[in-house]
Each structure stands twice: as structure tokens, then as C-alpha cells.
Amino acid sequence: MKLWVEILLIVPKTPLICRTMSNQTMVTEFILQGFSEYQEYWLLLFGCFLSFYFVALTGNVLIILHPLHYSTMMRKTFCSMLAAGVWGLCAFNTAIQTGLMLHLNFCGPNVITHFFCEIPPLLLLSCSSTYVNSVMIVLADAFCDILNFLMTVVSYGFIISSILKMRTKEGKKKAFSTCSSHLIVVCMYYTAIFYAYISPVSSYSVEKSKFAGVLYTMLSPTLNPLIYTLRNKEVKAALRKLSPFFRH
Template identity: 55%
Template sequence: MAWMNQTLVTEFFVKGFSEAPHLQPLFFFFFLSLYTVALSGNIFTFVTISFNSILHTPMYFFLVSLAVVDILRTSTILPKVLENMADKKSISYFGCMTQLYFLTWFLGAELLLFTAMAYDRYVAICHPLHYTTMMSRKVYILLAGSVWAITAIGSSVQTGLMIQLTFCGPNKINHFLCEIPTLLLLSCTSTYLNNTMVVIATIYFGGINFVLTMVSYGFIISSILKIRTTEGKKKAFSTCSSHLIVVTIYYTTVIYTYILPGSGYYPEKGKAVAVLYSTVSPAANPLIYTLRNKDVKQALRKLLVSWFSF
């Protein structure tokens, strides 16, 4: 084959959003701001919940897990993005595969966490008398452990298949990160198996889990509408509305990105969508959950008072 006489790729060049020099400071400031907000917001969420025993419940345990996922995901992507904007736009083959592995892992973990959080809200609202039994410490720790294990295995499969491909020709990634759809466009060998596994993973992580989440919320909304008092309905909706907003946005962007390899991929649209799920979502999650949650705000206020009292 012709590709056997060519040099295998050891480094990828990352195009980013624009090659215009005058736009680089603007993009650098934009991503640095998002990273700062995401990192500080999720760290505050983690610390606030961890140091307040009143918040040691399944719902807040999953919020802490979500904060950890968001911290890890942004740290997997944004430091390298900022480095490429300040220096040469490149990433080694090993670095690219490593970024791909962790990005895929944390994306999947967030999707499954949303399902676990939806189940927690379903039990709390639809079966309040059995909540302590159905969501015992053993159950929610098992759910969280399953989330990390299943997504780690899924990411290993996707990355393992990517490593099996040969990259011997074009090595310019039309993106700001290493993502499956863009890398498949650069392969010199058949990507049929990769595309098939991406679709299967999307159906499971995106499709089935989205349906499970929506079914949970169907039962939740039905139960809320049966509540007689207006105050009771408002309180029930307040515990679910934030999660439902985040879930809808996140699922839409991830499904859009990873279902497209089978039907065509549009890099420019892919970049915009990737910004939403890789940077905007982690920055917005703590703001949405914290600012709309009275218990978390009170706990954060007490924590800050105790810090500044020293």
C-alpha cells in the first residue's frame, strides 16, 4: 500500500478556531476566563459540600462527583488549548491519544451521572417514604462506582480502536482538541469499526441514558402535579429544574458530535458544539446548581464566614 512508504505521524498540528494572529488574544482571554470560572466554581462546590455534614446526602454526593468530573474534564482540555494559543499549535501523538482517552471518559461519566441524579430525584419525589432504603449509602456509592468503571471501559475501547489506526498523511486537526470525529478524518486506514463503535456508544451513553432520564422526569412531573399546595409544587420543581436544564443542553451537544461520524462531520459546527460541552458546561454547572440551591448557598456562606473569621 502507498501509505506504508510514508512517515507515520508523531505529532498533530491543531488549527484551533482561527489562524488570524490578531484574534488569538481574544480567544486566549475567552478560554482562560472559562477555565478560571469552571475551576473555581467546581472547587467551591466540592469544598462546600465536603465540609458540611448536613449536605452529606445522595443528591449532594452526586453533585460533588459532577464537580470532580468537570474539574478533570476542563483540566484535560483547556491547559493545552491555552498553551497552543501562546506557542506553536501542536500536540504529540501520545498526548493526543491521552487527551482523547480522558475526554471520552469524563464525557461518558457526566452522562451517566445525570442518569444517576435523575434516579435520585425520582426516588426522592415519587417514593419519599422509601428514600433512605432505595438510596442508601451502599446504593449511591455503588451507582457512582459503576459510573466511573463503565465509562473507563468504554473510553478504553474507543481509544484502543483509535490507536489501531494508522496516521501517515495529513496531520492537521481542524479543531482545538483531540476528538474522535476529527481524528477519524486523518486516518490512512479503514475507520468502519471505529464509526460503528462510536454509534453504539452514542446509542448507549446518549440515547438509552437520555430516555431513562426523561422517563424519570416524566414520573417526577406527574407526581409533582398531584401535589395540592402551590408551595409544595414550587419546592419540588426547584430541586429538578436545574438538573433538567443542564441535562437537555449537554445531551444535545454530545449526541450532535458523536452521532455524526456515520452521516458526515462539519468541523466548524463541531468546534462550536465542543466549546459548549467541554468548557461552557463545566463553567455553568456550579453556577446553575449553586445559585439555585438554597442549602448550598447557606453552606457556602457559613464556610466563607468561618474562613474569614480566622
């Protein structure tokens, strides 16, 4: 079975459309609802999401270009292997989920109650059994997310252990301050992920799913670079050198 997807731009009073053309399904197109139910807030939402994206993109670019010690503490080869491993796992998981989706039948309705083609709301539109899909979603995300969560916990265990070995109270306070801010963002990210993917499809809630999606796709990537950059003296010094705007 072949699947073609067209993504059209959002224009006023026109929802984003994902078209699926297959001779084995009754539904020929899906409509992404997005936030179209809040028409009076379109400009506000557009401004907020654009700001989040700009800050996240700028912050992460600055982190990559700056005075942090990644280049001295981690070899480029090892870093490239980690990145390739993450991309490979994501591609493998995506291929499995997409293959399973191709075996489903969709008889209508065709409105996806989300702002991107998310799997749980799409499964709710299927008129065939989604048991295997639901099980694979839980297994895949339990493996990826819980494994990442455990690795994060272990990493912070080593970080906290190192902080406790510091001799000065000022150093401990500064380190704990930075770690606590980052841990809040991490907890917010994993809470949203677990709610969106680990919870059963039968308990799916439209508004809560959208809110969770905003948290882990927009807010967390925006806050992360801010924590790393604005609370680091070396980064602040580099920003002052790069742009006159930051000198004040």
C-alpha cells in the first residue's frame, strides 16, 4: 500500500490538510483541526508560537557556537555516533508506526483534533481494530521515554554527587540553582510525554493532548537554552562580544 501526504499551508479560516490517497480506504483526506476553534486568538497564538520557535532556534544555535566545553570533553566522533543513534532509533520507530497505520481502515470522520498528525487522535478515527497499534505505541514509547528518563535520573545522580563534594557553599548554591531549573523543565517534558503516549487511547482528551503537545514540542525546547545561556557567565560574555544588543 502506498501513502502520499500533502501538507498545505495554514491560511485564515482554512485548516491544515493532510491528504492520504489509497485505494483501500474510504476516507481520502484528513483535516488537522489545530487551534481553529479559537478563531479570535489566531493572531495571539501565531505570535506566541513564532516567538517560542525563534527563541528555541536562536538559543540552541548559540549553545552550539559558544564557549561550552563540549568540544574538549567529548570527541566529535562519539558525539556524531550519539546523534546518529538517536536519529536511527527515531526513524526505525517511525517506520514501524507508519507501517501499522497503513493497515487501518478509516471510514470517517476525518478531522484530527490536534495541531500535527499525532497518532493517538488518528487512531480514534479508525473504524478497524487499533489494538496492535496501541500496544506498539505503549511499548515503543515506554522503551524510548522510560530509558531516556532513567538515563537522565542517573546523570543527575552523578551531578548531585559531584555538587555535594564541592567545598564552598556559594559553589553548591549556584550549581543547585542551575540544576533545579533544568530539572523542572525535564520533569515538565517527561510528564507531558508520558501523558500523551503512555496513557491509553480510550482516555484520550482533546484539550489535554493539545496542551501536552505544546509543552513538549514548544515550551521545553524554548526554556532549555534559556537556562543554559542566561545563567552562564561565559555565555553572557560571549553574547556581549557577538552583538552590541547584549552589551547592555
